[in-house]
Amino acid sequence: MITAAAEERQTYLNESYGIKSWLLTKDHKRIALLYLATITLFFFIGGIFATIIRIELLTPRGDLVSSETYNKMFTMHGVIMIFFFLIPSIPATLGNFFIPMMIGARDLAFPKINLLSWYLLVAGGLFAIFAMLAGGVDTGWTFYTPFSSSYSNTYVVATVVGVFIAGFSSILTGLNFIVTIHTMRAPGMTWFRLPLFVWAHYATSIIQVLGTPVLAITLTLVGVERIFHIGVFDPAYGGDPVLFQHLFWFYSHPAVYIMVLPAMGVLSELVSTFSKKQVFGYAFVAFSSVAIAILGFLVWGHHMFVSGQSAYASLVFSFLSYFVAIPSAIKVFNWTATLYKGSISYATPMLYAFGFIGLFTMGGLTGLYVAALGVDVHVTDTYFVVAHFHYIMVGGAIMGYLGGLHYWWPKMSGRMYPEGWAKLSALVIFLGFNLTFFPQFILGYLGMPRRYHVYPDEFQVLHVLSTAGASVLAVGYVIPLIYFIWSLRHGKMAGANPWGATGLEWKTPSPPPTHNFEETPVIRHEAYDYAALMEEEANVR
Amino acid sequence: MGITLPLFPEQASTLAPQTDHLLYFLLAVSVVFSAGIFLSIAYFAIRYRRRSESDLPPKIAGVLSIELTWTIVPFILAMIMFAWGASVFMQASRPPNDAIQVYAVGKQWMWKLQHMEGQREINELHIPVGVPVKVTMTSEDVIHSFYVPAFRTKQDVLPGRYTTTWFQATKPGKYHLFCAEYCGTNHSGMIGWIYAMEPQDYQAWLSGGAPEGSMASSGEKLFQDLGCANCHRADAQGRCPNLVGLFGTTVQLAGGGTVKADAAYVRESILSPNAKIVAGFQPIMPTFQGLVTEEGVTQLVEYVKSLGRQPGSGSPIGSGTTPAQQKTLPRDRAAMPAIAGSGPTQR
Numbered sequence: 001m002i003t004a005a006a007e008e009r010q011t012y013l014n015e016s017y018g019i020k021s022w023l024l025t026k027d028h029k030r031i032a033l034l035y036l037a038t039i040t041l042f043f044f045i046g047g048i049f050a051t052i053i054r055i056e057l058l059t060p061r062g063d064l065v066s067s068e069t070y071n072k073m074f075t076m077h078g079v080i081m082i083f084f085f086l087i088p089s090i091p092a093t094l095g096n097f098f099i100p101m102m103i104g105a106r107d108l109a110f111p112k113i114n115l116l117s118w119y120l121l122v123a124g125g126l127f128a129i130f131a132m133l134a135g136g137v138d139t140g141w142t143f144y145t146p147f148s149s150s151y152s153n154t155y156v157v158a159t160v161v162g163v164f165i166a167g168f169s170s171i172l173t174g175l176n177f178i179v180t181i182h183t184m185r186a187p188g189m190t191w192f193r194l195p196l197f198v199w200a201h202y203a204t205s206i207i208q209v210l211g212t213p214v215l216a217i218t219l220t221l222v223g224v225e226r227i228f229h230i231g232v233f234d235p236a237y238g239g240d241p242v243l244f245q246h247l248f249w250f251y252s253h254p255a256v257y258i259m260v261l262p263a264m265g266v267l268s269e270l271v272s273t274f275s276k277k278q279v280f281g282y283a284f285v286a287f288s289s290v291a292i293a294i295l296g297f298l299v300w301g302h303h304m305f306v307s308g309q310s311a312y313a314s315l316v317f318s319f320l321s322y323f324v325a326i327p328s329a330i331k332v333f334n335w336t337a338t339l340y341k342g343s344i345s346y347a348t349p350m351l352y353a354f355g356f357i358g359l360f361t362m363g364g365l366t367g368l369y370v371a372a373l374g375v376d377v378h379v380t381d382t383y384f385v386v387a388h389f390h391y392i393m394v395g396g397a398i399m400g401y402l403g404g405l406h407y408w409w410p411k412m413s414g415r416m417y418p419e420g421w422a423k424l425s426a427l428v429i430f431l432g433f434n435l436t437f438f439p440q441f442i443l444g445y446l447g448m449p450r451r452y453h454v455y456p457d458e459f460q461v462l463h464v465l466s467t468a469g470a471s472v473l474a475v476g477y478v479i480p481l482i483y484f485i486w487s488l489r490h491g492k493m494a495g496a497n498p499w500g501a502t503g504l505e506w507k508t509p510s511p512p513p514t515h516n517f518e519e520t521p522v523i524r525h526e527a528y529d530y531a532a533l534m535e536e537e538a539n540v541r
Numbered sequence: 542m543g544i545t546l547p548l549f550p551e552q553a554s555t556l557a558p559q560t561d562h563l564l565y566f567l568l569a570v571s572v573v574f575s576a577g578i579f580l581s582i583a584y585f586a587i588r589y590r591r592r593s594e595s596d597l598p599p600k601i602a603g604v605l606s607i608e609l610t611w612t613i614v615p616f617i618l619a620m621i622m623f624a625w626g627a628s629v630f631m632q633a634s635r636p637p638n639d640a641i642q643v644y645a646v647g648k649q650w651m652w653k654l655q656h657m658e659g660q661r662e663i664n665e666l667h668i669p670v671g672v673p674v675k676v677t678m679t680s681e682d683v684i685h686s687f688y689v690p691a692f693r694t695k696q697d698v699l700p701g702r703y704t705t706t707w708f709q710a711t712k713p714g715k716y717h718l719f720c721a722e723y724c725g726t727n728h729s730g731m732i733g734w735i736y737a738m739e740p741q742d743y744q745a746w747l748s749g750g751a752p753e754g755s756m757a758s759s760g761e762k763l764f765q766d767l768g769c770a771n772c773h774r775a776d777a778q779g780r781c782p783n784l785v786g787l788f789g790t791t792v793q794l795a796g797g798g799t800v801k802a803d804a805a806y807v808r809e810s811i812l813s814p815n816a817k818i819v820a821g822f823q824p825i826m827p828t829f830q831g832l833v834t835e836e837g838v839t840q841l842v843e844y845v846k847s848l849g850r851q852p853g854s855g856s857p858i859g860s861g862t863t864p865a866q867q868k869t870l871p872r873d874r875a876a877m878p879a880i881a882g883s884g885p886t887q888r
Binding site: 151236275305325 | 548592612615619626654686693701702717719811
């Protein structure tokens with residue numbers, strides 16, 4: 001299973017054995033793997049709900065499940081996928097594993113807090129799973145009041161407690177990253193030598209730390225109103241239901257950037273490595289992450305153009321929303337320009353990178369539609385919005401996550417995944433995704449409202465196409481699960497740097513030793529300096 | 542059971558083509574941009590594919606002029622989108638003054654609608670083509686949303702306050718009415734139809750009768766039954782403000798400040814009387830929360846509005862005369878027959 005040479009070498013995986021050595025570990029790499037296992041589980045739970053939704057929507061009638069059950073399915077799909085998969089996904093796994101390695105550190109600044117944050121995610125997840133098993137929750141992941149606070153007869157409190165607890169996991173991870181990036185960079189690792197993955201996570205962390213507490217207090221107020229009937233959101237007790245939406249979206253719009261900024265960070269690494277070019281316009285890409293983090297806090301009202309908020313407030317939010325579009329566009333242009341005169345490899349991670357750029361471009365461009373007041377009135381709360389945010393979150397965030405997972409898998413496991421299967425599944429996911437979600441743009445513009453269990457007959461053909469796509473997509477997601485597990489035993493040995501990448505994480509063996517580096521690295525070059533890398537390699541030979 | 546695959550929604554209101562024209566512009570911009578990006582990627586990926594592991598591409602750090610170009614050009618386009626979207630939206634959020642008025646109350650899981658003439662409908666709304674229709678809406682329970690895709694209009698319907706939407710149908714037909722804000726178990730069953738009719742057909746439908754009389758007359762009945770008239774006397778001698786001529790005016794409040802006497806203000810004054818006290822009066826009015834339904838409140842609003850449409854009329858409120866007759870044609874409605882009459886020739 002392990003070659004004799006590798007067996008002698010101490011790695012973070014063979015340093016100690018037993019369940020305790022994992023559950024009490026303070027090693028950021030092991031914690032990253034704990035997260036990886038946890039979120040993979042949540043991803044497939046969320047996926048099961050999505051499957052039931054898509055099968056139900058094959059026909060216009062409600063023939064598979066009752067309306068009550070259907071409503072619980074889309075609620076729990078959203079809650080699980082957003083709070084227990086997408087938000088922790090890249091930061092808690094790839095970020096946790098590679099930020100310390102990329103900056104030449106031995107660990108995160110607060111290893112115990114890092115472990116605590118995993119336990120918080122698990123504890124929050126247990127509350128959410130309890131709510132599901134006890135009977136489910138049917139408010140939609142948005143928990144709109146007064147439905148959630150006064151009318152729903154489902155397990156709202158258990159669910160919001162779960163999300164509340166998981167929120168602290170997110171806050172602590174963000175805090176840990178910020179402190180780590182500020183204080184633990186190796187000698188010579190200046191801010192402008194940081195890989196763009198680190199910049200993206202720095203921006204993400206700012207949002208996690210500043211935004212998540214607002215979600216926590218908002219959900220607390222929902223719980224308090226539900227239990228004690230204190231009037232905050234329900235007009236029957238003297239509250240204001242639109243206030244909830246302001247507070248909720250103040251977090252939940254920036255939360256979209258918690259999901260997609262890390263994926264953008266992954267993209268910068270992939271595009272650079274697989275074209276052997278430094279990222280075009282490094283500073284623009286780095287600062288566009290920070291710009292997105294800041295501007296992202298000023299646009300929440302664009303979720304509320306028809307909510308009854310003042311028309312003038314809507315004007316301001318629409319205006320600001322167009323500002324946040326620009327930094328995203330800058331990134332896409334810069335990645336494209338990076339390819340120019342590169343040496344472009346079609347390895348699986350790069351296929352995911354191409355997929356990300358294509359899908360994120362479509363998700364981003366349709367963001368311009370929903371930011372346009374005149375169009376949003378028609379398409380908000382329809383499948384157009386459903387398609388738009390799935391292009392961002394699935395087409396963007398999950399493609400980035402899978403691309404990153406394939407890219408760093410050799411480093412994490414020491415072994416290569418099977419390239420042929422991986423390319424095939426990347427293609428299956430790309431095609432399945434488009435078949436699932438592209439018809440939903442058309443459905444939405446036709447006027448099909450979201451969260452509808454039964455629907456008028458004329459929408460059926462497009463729903464059938466979407467369900468067909470979802471079946472393909474499901475296959476695409478199961479294949480990597482199988483071959484990643486397979487590769488742990490049977491994959492080819494990877495070597496320290498299978499991609500010819502420049503990051504510090506590739507300068508240490510795969511899998512890395514517990515302390516990451518034998519000696520603290522000293523950085524003499526800017527990020528993505530392939531000429532310097534080749535020179536070094538030539539010298540070693 | 543033929544298979545239908547509609548790809549574009551019907552355009553049945555004055556707003557629909559405006560929304561769609563903006564959509565076409567957005568589509569054009571996105572096709573140009575995505576084609577540019579996708580073709581560049583495809584070209585670079587093929588032209589610069591890796592030929593040898595020892596390739597060392599040239600170092601290109603970035604070019605400021607290029608960065609500025611692809612920052613500024615998209616920004617200008619984005620500002621055009623903003624301005625265009627905003628102008629469509631601002632028009633759509635201001636109902637014309639000559640709009641006819643309909644009230645809607647949403648509840649789990651049905652739409653209750655009432656015309657000023659008194660006709661009530663459930664999950665159906667009949668409207669004339671070519672005439673702006675304003676819908677004043679509230680909810681009895683959770684948030685709903687009044688969505689007519691063929692009109693490209695959508696407005697959330699909130700408990701505890703009024704929101705409004707308006708539209709002007711351009712062709713007769715039967716159009717979906719959806720609840721677009723998730724509202725609980727049977728959300729997808731909270732649907733109905735809008736019937737847009739030729740004005741003369743609409744008049745014929747209206748004259749089909751409303752057994753309870755107009756909304757204003759129903760409101761007057763409520764005004765009597767709830768005992769409102771005891772204090773709100775028209776002779777200005779009451780302990781409470783005189784409501785004649787009130788609607789649409791600006792009210793001076795105790796402690797400074799003013800408020801426009803619109804439907805929202807009248808509603809609030811009935812259900813939360815102490816929220817805004819008129820200057821010179823004491824906060825003595827009890828709340829009517831729980832004593833009158835949201836539909837009852839809309840009728841009271843119409844009644845108060847009808848009082849405002851009789852300037853100089855000395856008719857004391859609730860004096861025993863039969864104001865129902867004279868109130869059936871307040872200004873909004875009075876405009877109706879003229880418009881309806883001219884309907885056929887307009888086309």
